[in-house]
Amino acid sequence: MNSTATIAFLGTGSMAGAILTGLLNSGADASAITATTRTEASAERLRNTSPGVNAVSIAQDPAANRRAAAKADVVVIGVEPGQAPALLDEIAGSLRPGTLILSIVSGLTLADLEGHIPAGVSLIRAMPNTPARVGAGMTGLAMEEGTPHDALQTAVGLFETSGTVLVIPESQMDALSAVSGSGPAYFFYFVEQFTEAAERLGFSHEAARTLVETTFTGSARLLAETGSEPGSLRAAVTSPGGTTEQALAVLGRKQYEEGLKEALDAAMAHAARQR
Ligand SMILES: NC(=O)c1ccc[n+]([C@@H]2O[C@H](COP(=O)([O-])OP(=O)(O)OC[C@H]3O[C@@H](n4cnc5c(N)ncnc54)[C@H](OP(=O)(O)O)[C@@H]3O)[C@@H](O)[C@H]2O)c1
Structure with missing residues (x-):
């Protein structure tokens, strides 16, 4: 990532x-970044959490998006899918040739967005996830053939500051969104359910959280740091005829695997319906 780039x-x-x-x-230069929001309360929150960033609401300055876009080398579009085409139309006249637009909007394709982007401006679709906040994000990137190589390098550089990047064909974007974009929610849902199950065994909420969260973060580290297959790490916890085997058999009977497949299919189908 070019450290002198101006980002909106x-x-x-x-x-x-x-x-x-x-x-x-x-370590990015906060003074080179402008961040816009709809309401002043959100802009105020950003000023507190991201000191040095120029956070502006369109409630305070209705031209904030256009102003930020006009001086940006890179523009990240982070509004909801229904608002993205209107936002792009709003800033189109302010963008300079050579600007890179990064759309993190789920569901909307490059083709959906291209008609709203002026000539000479590059567009890359990105699907990040919220662990980016702690530098452990997973971002998929897709672009049309002919997108300048330096635009891709800039996008990879930006998203690598908050985790791992995978460049994929756009045809896989809805699938990636269903797996890694929404994935943190599946994990947190599982943690919530697992914590409640631990509380039902008699642990206080605090003790249950410690047990569940330490087990999950420890297991995630074991997986990442050993590079072992999850199946072999699972086998190492599952003595034949032991207690873990009993619990896994119940998860299998409750059609855990089938439920997960159906959940991902539902997420993908919804992404397609948003177009
Ligand atoms: N959440 C995820 O895990 C995730 C993952 C991958 C992709 N995405 C995509 O990221 C996008 C945003 O999702 P989100 O979960 O971050 O939603 P969100 O928290 O509701 O963020 C949307 C933001 O846009 C602001 N906004 C709305 N209209 C605006 C306008 N005209 N000009 C400037 N700012 C405006 C809102 O301001 P206020 O706060 O003042 O209302 C809010 O800060 C969506 O397109 C989604 O598909 C989300």
């Missing part, structure tokens, strides 16, 4: 805010 985050909520935090934690 247009629509800085939970996802764009997480990327912004990852970027700042990597």
Whole structure:
């Protein structure tokens, strides 16, 4: 990532805010970043959490998006899918040739967005996830053939400040969104359910959280740091005829695997319906 690039985050909520935090934690120059929001309360929150960033709400300055876009080398579009085409139309006349637009909007394709982008401006679609906030994000990138190589390098550089990047064909974007974009929610849901199950065994909420969260973060580290297959790490906990085997058999009977497949299919189908 070119350290002198000027960046505009247009629509800085939970996802764009997480990327912004990852970027700042990597040592990026906060004074080169503008972040816009709809309400003044959100802009005020950003000023507190991201000191040095120029956070502006369109409630205070209705031209904030256009102003930020006009001086940006990179524009990150972080609004909801229904608002993205209108936002792009709003800033189109302000963008300079050579600007890179990074859309993190789920569901909307490059083709959906291209008609809203002026000639000479590059567009890359990105699907990040919220662990970006702690530098452990997973971002998929897709672009049309013919996108300048330096635009891709800039996008990779930006998202690598908050984690891992995978460049994929756009046809896989909905699938990636269902797996890693939404994935943190599946994990947190599982942690919530698992913590409640531990409380039902008699642990206080605090003790249950410690047990569950330490077990999950420890297991994630074991997986990442050993590079072992999850199946072999699972086998190492599962003595034949032991207690773990009993619990896994119940998860299998409750059609855990089938439920997970159906959940991902539902997420993908919804991404397609948003177009
Ligand atoms: N959440 C995720 O895990 C995730 C993952 C991948 C991709 N995405 C994509 O990221 C996008 C945002 O999702 P999110 O979860 O971050 O939603 P969010 O928290 O609601 O963020 C949307 C932000 O846009 C702001 N906004 C709305 N209209 C605006 C406008 N006209 N100009 C400037 N700012 C405006 C809102 O401001 P206020 O706060 O003042 O209302 C808010 O800060 C969506 O397109 C989603 O598909 C999300």
